[in-house]
Amino acid sequence: xxxDLICNLWVFVLAAFIGFEVIRRVSPLxxxxxxxxxxxxxxxxxxxxxxxxxxxxxxxxxxxxxxxVAASFSNMIGGFLIxxxxxxxxxxxxxxKP
Amino acid sequence: MSPLIAQQLIDIAYIVAVALFIxxxxxxxxxxxxxxxxxxxxxxAVLAVVATLCNYEIVEYKWIAVALVVGAxxxxxxxxxxxxxxxQRTALSHAFGALxxxxxxxxxxxxxxxxxxxxxxxxxxxxxxxGSLTFTxxxxxxxxxxxxLPQRPITYKGQNFVSLSVLGAAALMAxxxxxxxxxxxxxxxxxxxxxxxxxxxxxxxxxxxxxxVISLLNSYAGLSAAxxxxxxxxxxxxxxxxxxxxxxxxxxxxxxxAMNRSFTNVMFGxxxxxxxxxGAEKEERTVRSASAEEAATILGAANTVVIVPGYGMAxxxxxxxxxxxxxxxSKRGVDVKFGIHPVAGRMPGHMNVLLAEADIPYDxxxxxxxxxxxxxxxxxxxxxxxxxxxxxxxxxDQGSPIYGMPILEVDKARTVMVIKRSLSPGFAGxxxxxxxxxxxxxxxxxxxxxxGDIVRELTGGGH
Numbered sequence: 001x002x003x004d005l006i007c008n009l010w011v012f013v014l015a016a017f018i019g020f021e022v023i024r025r026v027s028p029l030x031x032x033x034x035x036x037x038x039x040x041x042x043x044x045x046x047x048x049x050x051x052x053x054x055x056x057x058x059x060x061x062x063x064x065x066x067x068x069v070a071a072s073f074s075n076m077i078g079g080f081l082i083x084x085x086x087x088x089x090x091x092x093x094x095x096x097k098p
Numbered sequence: 099m100s101p102l103i104a105q106q107l108i109d110i111a112y113i114v115a116v117a118l119f120i121x122x123x124x125x126x127x128x129x130x131x132x133x134x135x136x137x138x139x140x141x142x143a144v145l146a147v148v149a150t151l152c153n154y155e156i157v158e159y160k161w162i163a164v165a166l167v168v169g170a171x172x173x174x175x176x177x178x179x180x181x182x183x184x185x186q187r188t189a190l191s192h193a194f195g196a197l198x199x200x201x202x203x204x205x206x207x208x209x210x211x212x213x214x215x216x217x218x219x220x221x222x223x224x225x226x227x228x229g230s231l232t233f234t235x236x237x238x239x240x241x242x243x244x245x246x247l248p249q250r251p252i253t254y255k256g257q258n259f260v261s262l263s264v265l266g267a268a269a270l271m272a273x274x275x276x277x278x279x280x281x282x283x284x285x286x287x288x289x290x291x292x293x294x295x296x297x298x299x300x301x302x303x304x305x306x307x308x309x310x311v312i313s314l315l316n317s318y319a320g321l322s323a324a325x326x327x328x329x330x331x332x333x334x335x336x337x338x339x340x341x342x343x344x345x346x347x348x349x350x351x352x353x354x355x356a357m358n359r360s361f362t363n364v365m366f367g368x369x370x371x372x373x374x375x376x377g378a379e380k381e382e383r384t385v386r387s388a389s390a391e392e393a394a395t396i397l398g399a400a401n402t403v404v405i406v407p408g409y410g411m412a413x414x415x416x417x418x419x420x421x422x423x424x425x426x427x428s429k430r431g432v433d434v435k436f437g438i439h440p441v442a443g444r445m446p447g448h449m450n451v452l453l454a455e456a457d458i459p460y461d462x463x464x465x466x467x468x469x470x471x472x473x474x475x476x477x478x479x480x481x482x483x484x485x486x487x488x489x490x491x492x493x494x495d496q497g498s499p500i501y502g503m504p505i506l507e508v509d510k511a512r513t514v515m516v517i518k519r520s521l522s523p524g525f526a527g528x529x530x531x532x533x534x535x536x537x538x539x540x541x542x543x544x545x546x547x548x549x550g551d552i553v554r555e556l557t558g559g560g561h
Contacts, residue, residue: 002217004331005217005221005328008327008328008331008333008336011333011336011337011340012324012327012328012336012337012339012340015336015337015340015341016340016341016343016344018120018341019123019340019341019342019343019344019345020344020348022120022123022124022127022341023123023341023344023345023348024348025124025127026123026126026127027127027128027129028352028440028446028447028450028465029129029447029450029460029463029465030126030129030132030447030450031349031352031445031446031447031450032184032188032443032445032446032447032448032450032451033126033132033447033451034123034126034345034349034446034447035188035312035313035316035345035346035349035445035446035447036184036187036188036191037122037123037126037135037136037139038123038316038320038341038342038345038346039188039191039192039195039316039319039342040139040143041119041122041123041139041142041143041338041341041342042195042319042320042323042338042339042341042342043143043195043198044115044119044143044146044323044334044335044338045195045198045199045202045323045326045335045338046147046150046169046198047112047146047147047149047150047332047334047335048202048326048330048332048335049165049198049201049202050147050150050151050153050156050162051150051153051155051156052202052205052206052209053161053162053165054153054155054156054157054158054159054161054162055155055156055157055158055209056157056158057209058208058209060205060208061205061206061208061209062158062161064201064202064204064205065161065165065201065202065205066161066162066164066165067165067197067198067201068197068198068199068201068202068205069161069162069165069166069169069198070165070166070168070169070172071169071194071195071197071198071201072169072194072195072198073165073166073169073170073173074168074169074170074172074173074176074191074194075173075191075194075195075198076143076169076173077169077170077173077174077177078172078173078174078175078176078177078187078191079173079177079191080136080139080140080143080177081173081174081177081178082176082177082178082179082184082187083136084133084136085177085178086181086184086451086454087129087132087133087136088133089451089454089455089457090129090132090450090454090460091454091457091459091460092459092460092461093459093461093462094459
C-alpha cells in the first residue's frame, strides 16, 4: 500500500530533521561516544529480527532471523557498554587540591 | 488480551522507546549529562525488546533465546575493548548492524515471495543492496584499522570505472526485480554483487581517510535500518535509522571539512596519488634540535603551554606520560591545554577519548576553533606525533596537496617544540616548513621515551 510508504516517508523526514538538530549540538569532545551510542540505538533492528526468527515461516527465514538477532543484539550490548565506559572517563579538573 | 490491543500496547512501547532515544542523543550534548543519555537509551532498548517478545506472531522462542545468548557473548567483549581499538570496534559494529538489516530484508523477500508488490520490491532491493555493501565495506575498514589488511590505498588503473560498473550491475538487477519480483533466481546474485561492491568501495581508501569512511559507513548503516523500517512498516526502525543516518552524515561532513576534501574526493581519489610538488625544492635548510633537559627548562619557565597530540602519540602509547607532564606543569602553575584537530585520531573524537582515558580533564581539551586564536599568546606549543595538521603550508603554499586544509596554527606560538622520530615527511609525503622555523625546536626521539625524559628532568630539577 502506498499509503504506508508516504506515512513512513513523513516519519523519516521529520526524524532526520530532529537528528540533525540534536546531533549538531553534540560536543566534538564526544563524537566517538556519539557514534557508539547511535550504533547501539540502531541495533533496535533486533526487534524486527526477533519477529522474523520467532514467526517460523520457513527454515531459511528462521536462520536469517536468528543470525540477525545475534548480530544486532551484540551491537546493542556492546554499544551501550563501551559508550558508558568512555563517558565515565570524561572528568573535569578537580578543584584545588588541599 | 485481544491481539489488536496487545499490538497497540507494543506500538506505544515503541513510541516511548524512540522518545527516549532522542533524549539520549540530546543529553549527549555535554559530558555532564551524557551518562544519563546512555541510561535513557538502555531503558528504551529494553522496553522495545521486551514489548517485541510479547508479539503474538512469535510461535517459537528457542532460536530467539539462542541468538540472544550468542549476541551477548559476542557483544560483551566488544564492549570491553581497549580505547585505542575503538575505531575498529566501531567499524565492526557497523558491519554487524548492516548484516542484521540485510539478513532481515532477504528473509522478508523469501517469506513474501509469490506475491511481492512492485513498491515493496523497490524498498527491499534498496535496503538489501545498501545493507550488503555496508557489511563488506565495514569489514574491510575494520581490517585496515586492525592492520590485518594493508592501510595504504590499493588502487589500479580504471578502478573507478570497474567499481561503478559493479554498482550499476546491482542497480540494473534491482530494476529487473522490481519489474519482475517473482524472478527469485536473480535475487542472490544481486546480493552477491552488492557484497563485492562494498569491498571495492573501501579497499582503495587509505588509513588517513578512515575517520571519513567510518562516518560514512555509519550513515549507510543507519540508512539501511531506516529502509528496513519502510519494508516492515515499523516506525521505530525508521526513526532510529534516520537518527543514526543523520549522525553519520553530520560526522562525515565535519571530517571532510577538517581535511578540506569533498566526499567524491575521499571515495574516488585515493590520497596517495597527489604527490605533486613534494621534494621539488631540495635546498639545504637547517633545523634546531634540543635535548630533554633544554626542553624541560623551557617548559618549566613558560606560563602557557598548548600540547598538540596526533595519532603518533597514541601509536607510541605516550598518553600516560603526557598526563604526567601535564600534572607536573599544572602543579607548577603553568596553564596547560590541549589543541585537538578533528582528524587527530582514527575516528571522529578519538583523541579526546584517549586523553580522557589518561585522566586528562576534558575542560583542558580544546577543539581547533577554540584553540587557534590562543596560539599567539601561547609560550610553548608542544607537538607530539602530529604532522600534517600543523603544517603552515596548508595556509600559504597553493601548490601543496593539503592547501586549504584547516590546521592548528602552532607556528603562531612564541616557541614551538616538535617531538618526532626523524625529519621524514608525514603520511601524505608532504614536507613541513614548521620544522625549519627559527622558533622551532625539534626533539628527536620516541614520543613516550622523550616525554618521560622531560618529566624526569622537571621532577629532578624542581625540588
